[in-house]
Each structure stands twice: as C-alpha cells, then as structure tokens.
Amino acid sequence: MSVINSKKPKASVTLTDVAQLAGVSLATASKALNGRSQVRAETRQKVIEAAAALSFTPNPFAQALNASHTGTIGMLTSDLDNRFVLPVLLGAEDAFGSGATSVLLCDARGDAVREQHHLNTLLARRVDGIVVLGRTTNPRPSITAGVPVPVVYAYAPSDDPADTSFTPDNYTAGRQAIEHLLARGRRSIALVNGEPSYTAATDRAAGARDAMREAGLELTGGDELYGQWSESWGRQCTETLLASGRPIDAILAGSDQIARGVLEQLRETGHHVPAEVAVMGFDNWDILSATARPPLTSIDMNLQELGRAAARALSDAISGTTEPGVHRLPVRLVPRESTASVQRL
Amino acid sequence: MSVINSKKPKASVTLTDVAQLAGVSLATASKALNGRSQVRAETRQKVIEAAAALSFTPNPFAQALNASHTGTIGMLTSDLDNRFVLPVLLGAEDAFGSGATSVLLCDARGDAVREQHHLNTLLARRVDGIVVLGRTTNPRPSITAGVPVPVVYAYAPSDDPADTSFTPDNYTAGRQAIEHLLARGRRSIALVNGEPSYTAATDRAAGARDAMREAGLELTGGDELYGQWSESWGRQCTETLLASGRPIDAILAGSDQIARGVLEQLRETGHHVPAEVAVMGFDNWDILSATARPPLTSIDMNLQELGRAAARALSDAISGTTEPGVHRLPVRLVPRESTASVQRL
Numbered sequence: 001m002s003v004i005n006s007k008k009p010k011a012s013v014t015l016t017d018v019a020q021l022a023g024v025s026l027a028t029a030s031k032a033l034n035g036r037s038q039v040r041a042e043t044r045q046k047v048i049e050a051a052a053a054l055s056f057t058p059n060p061f062a063q064a065l066n067a068s069h070t071g072t073i074g075m076l077t078s079d080l081d082n083r084f085v086l087p088v089l090l091g092a093e094d095a096f097g098s099g100a101t102s103v104l105l106c107d108a109r110g111d112a113v114r115e116q117h118h119l120n121t122l123l124a125r126r127v128d129g130i131v132v133l134g135r136t137t138n139p140r141p142s143i144t145a146g147v148p149v150p151v152v153y154a155y156a157p158s159d160d161p162a163d164t165s166f167t168p169d170n171y172t173a174g175r176q177a178i179e180h181l182l183a184r185g186r187r188s189i190a191l192v193n194g195e196p197s198y199t200a201a202t203d204r205a206a207g208a209r210d211a212m213r214e215a216g217l218e219l220t221g222g223d224e225l226y227g228q229w230s231e232s233w234g235r236q237c238t239e240t241l242l243a244s245g246r247p248i249d250a251i252l253a254g255s256d257q258i259a260r261g262v263l264e265q266l267r268e269t270g271h272h273v274p275a276e277v278a279v280m281g282f283d284n285w286d287i288l289s290a291t292a293r294p295p296l297t298s299i300d301m302n303l304q305e306l307g308r309a310a311a312r313a314l315s316d317a318i319s320g321t322t323e324p325g326v327h328r329l330p331v332r333l334v335p336r337e338s339t340a341s342v343q344r345l
Numbered sequence: 346m347s348v349i350n351s352k353k354p355k356a357s358v359t360l361t362d363v364a365q366l367a368g369v370s371l372a373t374a375s376k377a378l379n380g381r382s383q384v385r386a387e388t389r390q391k392v393i394e395a396a397a398a399l400s401f402t403p404n405p406f407a408q409a410l411n412a413s414h415t416g417t418i419g420m421l422t423s424d425l426d427n428r429f430v431l432p433v434l435l436g437a438e439d440a441f442g443s444g445a446t447s448v449l450l451c452d453a454r455g456d457a458v459r460e461q462h463h464l465n466t467l468l469a470r471r472v473d474g475i476v477v478l479g480r481t482t483n484p485r486p487s488i489t490a491g492v493p494v495p496v497v498y499a500y501a502p503s504d505d506p507a508d509t510s511f512t513p514d515n516y517t518a519g520r521q522a523i524e525h526l527l528a529r530g531r532r533s534i535a536l537v538n539g540e541p542s543y544t545a546a547t548d549r550a551a552g553a554r555d556a557m558r559e560a561g562l563e564l565t566g567g568d569e570l571y572g573q574w575s576e577s578w579g580r581q582c583t584e585t586l587l588a589s590g591r592p593i594d595a596i597l598a599g600s601d602q603i604a605r606g607v608l609e610q611l612r613e614t615g616h617h618v619p620a621e622v623a624v625m626g627f628d629n630w631d632i633l634s635a636t637a638r639p640p641l642t643s644i645d646m647n648l649q650e651l652g653r654a655a656a657r658a659l660s661d662a663i664s665g666t667t668e669p670g671v672h673r674l675p676v677r678l679v680p681r682e683s684t685a686s687v688q689r690l
Contacts, residue, residue: 072470075450080435083632090425093452097463102470105420105450107438118442125417125447231636257632287602287632291576 015146022050027145072102073314074122076115078156079135080107083285084303088133088155091307101128101315110135119143129314132158137167137200150317154310155303157326164317166310168301169328170200174207176333177252177280177299182211184339186250186278188220192237192262194254196226201254204282208252220248229254234261242269249277250339256281256288259296263338267293278339284332294337301331360491367395372490372507417447418659419467421460423501424480425452428630429648433478433500436652446473446660455480464488474659477503482512482545495662499655500648502671509662511655513646514673515545519552521678522597522625522644527556529684531595531623533565537582537607539599541571546599549627553597565593574599579606587614594622595684601626601633604641608683612638623684629677639682646676 019029024047032039032047039047073096077085089105096103104127106118122130129149134140134156142160144151151158157165181189191208194201209223219225221241227233234253238261241248251266253259259281266273273279273294281289284300306329316322364374369392377384377392384392418441422430434450441448449472451463467475474494479485479501487505489496496503502510526534536553539546554568564570566586572578579598583606586593596611598604604626611618618624618639626634629645651674661667 072449080431080438086425086431090452093425093450094454097451100466102466103450104417105438105448106442107435109439121445121447 015148017054018047018051021054022046025145030144030146030148069128069318070126071100072104072125072127073318074104074106074118074125074127074130075133076118076122076130077105077107077133077135078115078140079110081109082135084155084301085133085135087303088307088310091304091309092131092133092154092311093307094304095308095311096315115143119147123148128318131310131314132156133310136198137170137203138198150314150322152310152314152317154307161326162324164313164322164324165326166306166313167326167328168200168303168306168331170203170331171207172328173282173299173301173331174204174209175211176207176331177204177282178208178211178215180297180333180335180339181250181252181278181280182215184250184274184278184341187217188247189217189250189252190220190241190248191223191225191252192234192241192254192258193226194229194233194258198229200282201226204254220246227258229257231257231261231264234258234263235265236261238262238265239269242271251277251279253279253281256283256285256292256296256298259298259338260288260292263292263294263296274338274340275342280339284334289334289336292338294340297336297339298334299331300334302329305329360493362399363392363396366399367391370490375490375493414473414663415471416445417449417470417472418663419449419451419463419470419472419475420478421463421467421475422450422452422478422480423460423485424455426454427480429500429646430478430480432648433652433655436649436654437476437478437499437656438652439649440653440656441660460488464492468493473663476655476659477501478655481543482515482548483543495659495667497655497659497662499651506671507669509658509667509669510671511651511658512671512673513545513648513651513676515548515676516552517673518627518644518646518676519549519554520556521552521676522549522627523553523556523560525642525678525680525684526595526597526623526625527560529595529619529623529686532562533592534562534595534597535565535586535593536568536570536597537579537586537599537603538571539574539578539603545627546571549599565591572603574602576602576606576609579603579608580610581606583607583610584614587616596622596624598624598626601628601630601637601641601643604643604683605633605637608637608639608641619683619685620687625684629679634679634681637683639685642681642684643679644676645679647674650674 015029016026019026029047032044093103108115108118130151131154133154136156139159140156142158142163144163153163153165157167193205205223212219225237227237251262253262259279262279266277271277280297282299284298289296289298360374361371364371374392377389438448453460453463475496476499478499481501484504485501487503487508489508498510502512538550550568557564570582572582596607598607604624607624611622616622625642627644629643634641634643
C-alpha cells in the first residue's frame, strides 16, 4: 500500500472520487482503505489502485496506511452523565492506558450536532480509531461510513451489522435470573420491568419468558409489567401484585432501583424476604444492591469488562484484524441474601 | 522569551541545571518558565537567562513558550470509579470541549506509580496544561514542581498553597444546612456524620457547630457523631439518638446516603418526617435524594460548575494568568419535603 502515501495529496481529491473511480460505495472505499476484513480482496485492490491513481492521501489515511500511528484513540460518549457509561469508559481507559495508547475524551451530551463536531475534532487530531460509547443498549446510527479510521461501538450497538459492536447479553441475563429463581424452588415469579422503549427491558423479558416456558410456567401477572426505572414503580407494582391475590413467591425486578422499591413494599406489608418472596434485580449497582435490606441478588452486566473488550477490538482493528457483528458479552449472577435458600414459612 | 527556543536542546541539560545556575529552587524555576504570576519579575528574568545560557529547551517548554499550543490538556484522575469524580470531569470536559481544546483522559486508580506514568505520557504528548482531579476533598501532594506546563487541582486541593486549586466550600455547606434548619424553627439538631478522616466530614461539622453556637445552641448528641458513609450508619445512629430520650427535631446527615438510613429508621419507628423530625443530607445525589420518602433536602456541591471553573482557570493559566490558592466554591441548598415547613404535631 506504500504506493499511496509516496505522493503528495491533492486537496481537491476526496474519498468520494476514489469510490467513484473504483466503482464502489463510499462506505466500501472507507473500509477497504482501513484493511477491514469484510471487504473482498479484489474490491480492496480496486480501491487501493484508485486511491493511488488519484494520489488520495489525506493525513489520517497516510497515518493509518503507514502504521505510523499517533497512539491516540477517540472515546466519543453520548452522555457522560449516565451511570452505565462510566464503568465502560473505565474499562476501556484501563485497557488503553496501561499500554501506550492515550484516550481523547469527547462527550456529545445526546446531541447529534455536538457528536459530529467532536468527530471532526478527533479526526483532525489523527486518532488511530474511535470507540463510540452509547447511553443505552438500544442500537444507534452507524458513523463508520466516511470515517477513515476503525470504529468500535460499546454498550449501544451500531445499527449496521457490518460494524463491530459490544453490548451486554440482556436476553441471557433474563434467562439466568429466572433459572436462578427456579433453582431456588420458586414457581410463581413476577417480572416487574422497566421502560418498554429500552431493549434492555424487552431483551431481559424475552429471556425470562423463554426460561419460564421451558419449565412449563408463565410469569405471574403476565410478561408486560412495564413501568419506569424507579423505586416508586417497584413499590406500586408490588402493591398491585399483592392486592391481586395471586400466589407469588419471587419478584424479578428490571433493575436494582426497581428492586429497592419492591423490597421496601414487601417489608412494609410484612412479607419476609426471602422466606416468603425472593427478590432480585439487574445491574448489580453496589450502592443499591449490596446495601439493600436484605442484600439484593443481582445480575452484574460486566460493564468494565465490556469496555476492555471494546478497547481490545479497536486495537486489533487498528492492526487490521476485525470481527464484525454485535458481540453480546456474558453477564454474571451475584447471589445475595434476597434469594437465599431458606426454610420456607 | 524567544531567545530560549531558538537553540537546539542539549539532552544533558535539565531543569535542575537551570535552577542551580539561576540560584533558585526547582519549583521556582518551573514556575518562572511557565509565566506564573507568583514569581517575581527579577527572579523570572534570572531563570530565563539561565535557561537561555544552557540552551534548555525540551519540547514542552518550547511549545509553551512559543504559544504554539497543541490544543490538548491532560485530565489526570485519581479514581474514575468514584461518583464525585464524574460530575467534575463532566463540567471540565464541557468547558474544554465546547472550545477548541481536547481532553486526554488518564486514570491513576489511586496508584502513585501509575499517576507518574500517566503524567509522563501527558507531557510526552505535549499537553498545554493538566487538571489533577482527586477523589476526596482532602489535600493531595502537589505535582507542580518539575512539570513544565500549568497545573490546576480540582476537588482535592494541592497541599502547596502556591498552586491553584478548586474545592467545594464544605465549611459553608455545614453552616448553610444548620441555618436552613434553624430558619425552619428547629432547635434540637443532631449531626450524623461520615468518616472523620475526610475533610468533607470535619469541615461540614465545623460549619455546623459554628452556626449552632451563633444561635446559642449545641448539636444534640455532641459534634462527634462520626461513623461511615453508609445507610446502615444512618439507621444505627438514629436508633441510638432516639433511644437516648433527648429531644430531637432535626437530623442533619453527613451525606444523602446516611440520610436515607436516617429516614428509614424514623419511618419504621413511626416518627413523621418532617412534622416531627426534619432531615437533610449533603451531595444532592439525585438517585438518593429526589427519590427518598419524603424527598430529601440536600446541599448540592455544584461539582459540574467546579469542573468548569477548573477548566477556565487552566485555560487562563495557559494564557499566562493565574490566581493561586485554594478556591472554595459556593454550594447550593436544594430544599425538598423532608425539611418543609409544616404544622408541628
């Protein structure tokens, strides 16, 4: 590929010109010049020849193609002021920072215009690659096309399956939670869920429902007990469930925050946890789970590990190796007293 | 100052050599070459002449003296995995990122060796300045001496008063809290505090004590009710206070987390909040304060604003203007139902 950077760039030549000459899309031209594995060898060759013919060598390309990297990567967050973002950021910073790579941090604050501004800044600074860190696990628009360096998506996966994304496996999280409660002998299990516009809520519900069906059971109160990600929703829904008179021996809450409300409502109405009703949540947010009364069993989403995995994947992509697709990473059950095996009342 | 950077650096010349030749300390030499205002003009002249005589021009100096800035600053955090760090980081990123400055993020994870490694990396990357972001408000060791670019300390102030530091005004926070409770007609006020090794706890206690004394009162239970930053300490200490039989009409908790335990204990023992006992906390951590039953009055430490102030000060310092010293920034009362004026029972 050294044919490309041996010539001076012409300011008027753009990636679009290269794509046109090669007869490929802009996205394909971008991916070809970055050594992405999902571009066929002959396509890449065409693009490289077109780039060479046009003397297409803007600086970021020259950097990437020369492997004369700047040793910096961009971390483009959607919303730093979000508790799910921090552990992912922490894991990624750890993975990069312990090596020779420095992290340029940009926060878009949920604003697409600001995101584009930051993206331009990162490219002007010749970053070797970018981690795009979303605030929810809902898919987000891909920014990969037209970006001349590798991009990896963390927490919020890209909506383009050709991109490389890392997100927690919420479906399996739902399954694991139900399997844990079933193993504790619970059969009448309700799922007090969060907001249905979040795939975190719907994916966990799908996993929970499937695990129940495989055991020949249905979720008590149905699988549509959606509400808010709040303690008050946990209290309110628990009150309704108890008032319905249906037997209930476990409540799976859509988050630790909801679970705190569930626990409080059960305690104040004289229902013993876990003897009468087992309770568990998702997220394993220590401030809520470990300090609950009783301490709350939860599913840890392994967000730091997710950040590290995204960082490693970006480093690999910068070296030319990619594994495109949405990688759903394992989660982890953290059992505590709220689902402990006890002499049933 | 252009005399300095017109010559090639000699690898063997260090800042120590410059300081020796000028007859000043290493710290003074560093400050003089950075245009710090606390160095006398004649001292600065001596240092500049010594640097010129020795052809002392490592790159970061050349950058700073040329005002050919890289437009990057280093954010050196002690512990990203700390909830007080995030809002400060957010405010600083906001202040820098909306301009032309990019933020290089490094997390030391509470490890001095790692901090030094990151510091070296930041200097090698020619940052224009560094924000050192600590995990507590306790003073931390200065890193300014020997660092050839301006440094500003946020949250944890530097132990060197010649440095520029920003930290919340915890003393006034304690005063404001007591003044609010007194204004609500409360007289028998207890302070259920956090850990005494934190200046956040001791400074707030000093402010609370002084405000009580000015009203001719003493804190109920004394001013040494130190414990842990935890809900369980809030419950336990409240139980002890109630059991003592002393009259009590308000509890000021050392943090929102402690306040949650206080509220819970009062509710479970049938004491109405705020009619019987008013309760308030510090930090205004929404997840705990706004969702409490009843919603919790708290003192917001304005950490985002603190981050922005530190960012502005660093920008000023890069331009040559500094205001050394520990700047204690105002905090803000957020009144909610837990201290509302009510018909007393």
